[in-house]
Amino acid sequence: MMHGVALVIGANFMRDLALNCINVLVLSILLTLAMEKFAGRVGLVDIPTRRKNHHGKIPLVGSAFFVAFALTVLLLEQPPSGLASFLLGLALLVLLGLADDLLDLRAFAKLMAQTACAAMMVLPADIVVRNVGVIIGEEPSMLPAWAGPLT
Numbered sequence: 001m002m003h004g005v006a007l008v009i010g011a012n013f014m015r016d017l018a019l020n021c022i023n024v025l026v027l028s029i030l031l032t033l034a035m036e037k038f039a040g041r042v043g044l045v046d047i048p049t050r051r052k053n054h055h056g057k058i059p060l061v062g063s064a065f066f067v068a069f070a071l072t073v074l075l076l077e078q079p080p081s082g083l084a085s086f087l088l089g090l091a092l093l094v095l096l097g098l099a100d101d102l103l104d105l106r107a108f109a110k111l112m113a114q115t116a117c118a119a120m121m122v123l124p125a126d127i128v129v130r131n132v133g134v135i136i137g138e139e140p141s142m143l144p145a146w147a148g149p150l151t
Helices: 002-042 063-074 083-103 107-122
Strands: none
Touching: 002 063, 063 083, 083 107
16 A cells, blocks of 8 residues: 555656656746847847857857746745755856856856855755765765765
8 A cells, every 4th residue: 555655656756847847948948039039139149259169149048047947946846955055056157157258257267156156056955975876896985075075
């Protein structure tokens, strides 16, 4: 009897997960198309430079994916723990990307800011890789001291 209940819960979880993934996909496509038109009108475009080797003006629409993901995650019945810090770090990464597109930030400054954003996304909720699986031998390789920095 318990085994049957677990299968029903598992099936509902997978159905909900699939629906959320489809929601993100559809919303991302729609927002990208809308932002592509909006970006061109307001001048939010990437212009080729010595560092950016492409032809023509490219609309900056990367934030559409963030908005689609954030809206979908915020609509979950039971948001995961650490969601606020994860979304804040992700939002800061999006803003950093936009700032880099507009201001051409230096690589080291971007790396430091990206590292801080990534830490903000995973460390408050203690989402770290502690076990990298079996690499040598039969026991999993554990990362007690390196778990945070490697994540």
